[in-house]
Amino acid sequence: MSSLLLKSAKIVDSESPFHLQTKDILIEEGTITQIEDNIDYEGKCVDLPNLHVSNGFFDSSVSFGEPGFEERETLANGVKTARHSGFTSFLLNPKLNPITDSHSAVKFLQQQINTQLIDIKPLGALTKGFDGQHLAELYDMQMGGAVGFYDFKSPVVDSNLFKIALQYVKSFDGLIFSYPQDKPIAANAQVNEDEFTTYIGLKGMPNLAEELQIARDLYILEYTGGRLHIPNISTQGAVKLIETAKAKGLNVSCSVAIAHLYFNSEKLEDFDSKYKILPPLRTLKDQDALLLAVKEGIIDMVTCDHEPMDVEHKDLEFENASYGSIGLESSFSVLNQLFGVEKAAELLTKTKRTFRLSTSKIDTEERADLSLFEPHSEYIFNTQHIHSKSKNSMFLGETLKGMVYGSIYNNSIYEN
Known part of the structure; x- marks a missing residue:
């Protein structure tokens, strides 16, 4: 053209x-x-x-399948x-096979992407293989083109590791992503914990699991300084925590998935696995709070996730289907x-x-x-x-x- x-x-x-x-x-x-x-x-x-x-439209959370899961998407x-x-343009999540957790993995992706057609920015893993124990090659990955570090939808359980990560990336102005879920509290729940999901007999994940993790992350951010992005918030309490942190001057941003603005947990009545996502669909009260927070700018961005x-x-019984x-x-x-x-x-x-x-x-x-x-x-x-x-x-x-x-x-x- x-x-x-x-x-x-x-x-x-x-x-x-x-x-x-x-x-x-x-x-x-x-x-x-x-x-x-x-x-x-x-x-x-x-x-x-x-x-x-x-x-041109931009999104902060896009996953493909190549390399490793080409049957899902190339x-x-x-x-x-x-x-x-x-x-x-968009950010490409690191949940691939192999996981994008090294300088060579970042460069491999960049070589495979036709940059003449689109501007894709890779995210690198925060920990090696998403193990949650050993920091990945953060500096080398940023020098190779990664714009942030994220164990995709895997929470950072170790508080000290999270503190060290924030301190370390300050030296090169890196950005840490932290998925908001307290893993022990969330346990093996697959839907939101509320009156409706309890009525239909699904094991619920309480809002507390999200809000406790965010509170911990923000407390550590206040101690360390640095840049933090919290992806996919989904509860009214999460909005309040982030609003308070921003009022304090903390360098924190957050996103919400479009699905959480459009749907709530009542969609699960027929146990349709297409509505099985992480975080789970929350209540109408949470949905309304998220919509208002987007309008008021408390939530920085939306993502199609x-x-x-x-x-x-995916086409399985709800309990066995993937998110x-x-x-x-x-x-x-x-x-x-x-x-x-x-x-x-x-x-x-x-x-x-x-x-x-x-x-x-x-x-x-x-x-x-x-x-x-x-x-x-x-x-x-x-x-x-x-x-x-x-x-x-x-x-x-x-x-x-x-x-x-x-x-x-x-x-x-x-x-x-």
Whole structure:
């Protein structure tokens, strides 16, 4: 794609001088060269109904399967899925085989990723093989391109190890991720502990398991200093703990999975394993608190928490099924339905700064890193909307609002 005209596109970018204006946008050699009311142009043109455009979508928690779990998802198809879903960059979780816990593992991933098509930033493991006992090659991994350190959905049980990790990464401004779950209290529970799940006979995980771990992490962060990210919070109490920590000036950020904003534990009535995720779906009271915290900015970001699972691990009785749901394809539609187009675009584009990643705005002489969508149509989400190799989406059968047309990045366009 040497040049391209976006015709009558409504710009959704609060940092752009053209925010909420409908303009023609000319892109040449990957750079926005003109933004005008009308541009005469005879080359390739994208002229779509109710076209809206924002900066390229970003997500802080995406899992694929390659290397090691290619039956779930490959890198090549995962990249195509992300681009078709409007995403031009994301953080890639280290739960692979082998686990991304060394400089060589980070470099291997970077060599496998076609950086001409998408900007993927790998996360490195915090401990070797997720063993929870020995710190991985944190400095070497950051020098190799890792933007943070995370034992994906495995809590750091050893408080002293967590303290040492925070102290160590301060010397090179590293970022620690800490999954919020007290493992002994959570035990083998698979759903939230509440009146409804008790009634249907499922072993419950109390909010205490999440909140106790967060309280410990924040207490240690206050002692050590440094940078901490808490992914996938899911309870009202977690929101209050993080709000208090931010008021103290601690350098902490957090995310919430889109599923926890849209669903609650009552979805488990039919024991459908597609709703089995970590953390588990919580109560309506927790759901409302999370929605409010996103609107008020207490929660820094949302994540689709894209985690493909093959049918052999997911299409089982609830107790035996694996955790996880894909989410790239449904992210924009769900957020647009919950918050409206402006807030949805903000949530999907403005959080790169937390991870010290470069950003752009929609203006002339800026690189064309864009997502294309329309926010008004309603549709029932089904397998035809899924590009992922795995089909384990929680949103199958849901009526959603707004469709992604595709994305533009590094002089290439993906269109649905």
